[in-house]
Amino acid sequence: MMRQLRPLSVAVAFAIAACGSGAQSASNCAVISPQSGSNSVTVGETWAGVSTGAGSATTRDGRLVVAYYDPERYLTIASYDPRSGKRCSQRLESRFAGWDAHNALVVAIDRNDQIHVSGNMHDSALVYARGPVNDLGKLRLLPMTGRNEKAVTYPRFMQDNRGNLLFLYRDGSSGNGIWRLNRWQDGQWQHLGALFANRDEKGPVSAYPSDFVQDSTGRFHVAVVWRRTSDVATNFAVTYASTADFWSWWVGSGGKSATGPLAPGTMQRVDAPGEGKGLVNNAKIAIAPSGQPLILYTKYGDGGRNAVFAARYDGRGWVSKSIATARSRSEIKGGGSIPNLPSATFIDEEGRGGTMHVRAVPSAKDRQELALDPATLDTAPWRAPMLASARTPAKAAAIAIPKGLDDATTLSTTVRQNGVSGPAQGQLHWYAQKSNRDRARTCTPKAPRACNPPPSPLIWMPQTGR
Numbered sequence: 001m002m003r004q005l006r007p008l009s010v011a012v013a014f015a016i017a018a019c020g021s022g023a024q025s026a027s028n029c030a031v032i033s034p035q036s037g038s039n040s041v042t043v044g045e046t047w048a049g050v051s052t053g054a055g056s057a058t059t060r061d062g063r064l065v066v067a068y069y070d071p072e073r074y075l076t077i078a079s080y081d082p083r084s085g086k087r088c089s090q091r092l093e094s095r096f097a098g099w100d101a102h103n104a105l106v107v108a109i110d111r112n113d114q115i116h117v118s119g120n121m122h123d124s125a126l127v128y129a130r131g132p133v134n135d136l137g138k139l140r141l142l143p144m145t146g147r148n149e150k151a152v153t154y155p156r157f158m159q160d161n162r163g164n165l166l167f168l169y170r171d172g173s174s175g176n177g178i179w180r181l182n183r184w185q186d187g188q189w190q191h192l193g194a195l196f197a198n199r200d201e202k203g204p205v206s207a208y209p210s211d212f213v214q215d216s217t218g219r220f221h222v223a224v225v226w227r228r229t230s231d232v233a234t235n236f237a238v239t240y241a242s243t244a245d246f247w248s249w250w251v252g253s254g255g256k257s258a259t260g261p262l263a264p265g266t267m268q269r270v271d272a273p274g275e276g277k278g279l280v281n282n283a284k285i286a287i288a289p290s291g292q293p294l295i296l297y298t299k300y301g302d303g304g305r306n307a308v309f310a311a312r313y314d315g316r317g318w319v320s321k322s323i324a325t326a327r328s329r330s331e332i333k334g335g336g337s338i339p340n341l342p343s344a345t346f347i348d349e350e351g352r353g354g355t356m357h358v359r360a361v362p363s364a365k366d367r368q369e370l371a372l373d374p375a376t377l378d379t380a381p382w383r384a385p386m387l388a389s390a391r392t393p394a395k396a397a398a399i400a401i402p403k404g405l406d407d408a409t410t411l412s413t414t415v416r417q418n419g420v421s422g423p424a425q426g427q428l429h430w431y432a433q434k435s436n437r438d439r440a441r442t443c444t445p446k447a448p449r450a451c452n453p454p455p456s457p458l459i460w461m462p463q464t465g466r
Contacts, residue, residue: 027090032080039462043087044078045455046073047096049281049441050337051411052119053104054458057419059113059133062461064415066428067105067117069096071455075105075120075127077136090136094120094127101337101435107135108157108419110184118155122438123173126152126239144182144189152176152387157213160246168195174335175229176204178261181246192246194261196224199441201265204228208235208281210295211421214421215287217253219244225281226264233333235279238297238311239267239317268310270318273299278306278332278342282379286346288374289311289354298342298360305329308360310377321377324360324368331431336437339407340364357382399431399459404442404449407434413461426462 018154034041046054047069055067063081067256070076075094080087096103105119117139126149131139143149148171149273151202158166165184170177179196182189196207221242240372241250241262250267258266273279276298285295294312301307301322304328312319326342340363347357347369360378371382401408412429416422433441433453441450 008329016085027088029086029088031085033085036466039084039464040279041080041460042457043074043080043460044068044089044458045099046228046430046432046458047073047431048405048408048432048453048456049073049098050101050436051409051434052096052101053106054103054413054428054430055107055117055119055419056415056428057107057109057115058411058415058417059109060417061135062425064425064462065107065115065133066458066460067107067119067420068458068461069105073098075129076116077107077115077117077129077139079133079136088136090139092117092129092139094129094139094141096120099436099440102153102243102438104155106155106157106419108144110154110418111163116157116165116167116184118157118169121152121155123148123151125184126169128155137400141301145191146193148180151177154321155396156214158419160319161244164191165420166246169289170206171439172198172206173230175206175227175231175234179209182432183458195246196466197261197263199245200226200263203226205436207262208283210283210285213287213293215291215293217291219295220246221260221287223283223285223293223297224262224267225283225297227281228275230335231333231340234275234280235281235332236275236277237272238270238279238283238295239264240270240285240313241267242293267354268318270295271309271320280332280341280343282341282343284345286356290355290374291389292358292374294372294374296344296345296346296360298344298362300329300332300346301325303329306332306342306362308342308358308362310358310372310379312374312377319377323358323372323379323399324362324366324372325378326363326366328363334437336439337435338437339434349386369432372460398428401456402449404447405423405433405453406444406447406450407436408432408453409434424463426460429459430456430459432456439454 028245073096075092078089102122108116122125150325153170157167165183178198181192208225212220225239280298283297306326307322309320344360358370360368370379443451
């Protein structure tokens, strides 16, 4: 029987004090201890009304930094030092309305141990805070460049090849948004320019880029799904490009150089099914052991059913193949954050034995783990091995989801050193209700707590063997 993780109140000591020595410090600190029989620890309590991403990072010396919405939905930053057991927290004056799953949070730690936090935005004014790791009380909400910051969505921190912190975001709305890139250098943010355009030859568009992945040569690769309106049914194409530095040049259509901002016609076309073909804006990209990029995406396949496709470049163009098909069709249409969309992800992005391992979910009832041959796109059933290693996550005790919620699930995210490109350091776990097209949940006799859910413990599980 799975045991429930105990809340923050199990801490051995609660020596509340100002965290850090600065006169402006106003954060609360306490000494807490791991759960009995485990090295996992509850670092906070988070709003469980809808599943938004929690931001996280660790410092070079192993301190955890987490950004989340507290039970009153305020943006809160917490730090935890496993050496001393000291947990500090600081609430910022940014409050989540509570139901828009777009309002994810992101965290990065720069080379000078400053925390950078952004989130709580959907086509709204930039929310960004910065301050020292050693004194959360000095975190302040600030502008970045002061330009093009009134309609921000999808904040992302990245790093360039020189270790400079980058910030990528959409400026504008779904179906009409341009993606911009800032760089943190010499103690200030500089706007480098636009990466993805908000128009093509037919009119307004918006890009939905995958995460950027870096190959062994230092080159960055990205896949982009393009959309014409706020309706997911107007997704119409998947494209690809790569860059060495984000601002000098890109590899575009036909392998030729292209300058930004990139549009659908200036990138390599991976697939262009057109509107109304079930294409979802959640493409994934990874680098195969051969060094070639592979792309996963979902659209309608055989018999009009939702399917997962894999694509590779054969030297002349992109070729794709269906690798998993749902037993029935789910209509891909409408706006807002849609729950239970078809998806696919790379389980082992580095590949083993020449194959890539993929989790394909063409529907909520059709989930497969596959070994994918990058050269042929052939697949075989695969099951992740349960092997001990020098660095494995701590064994998870289950988080019990309270009764009375509506469509709730457990969530997790991998925590990386610096929050961007560093090695994995462990995972955060919590529960929340799934997205509901950005609408508030209603309390009903079947789900009496859906409109006012109890907060979830936010559980930090560091990797062992360090």
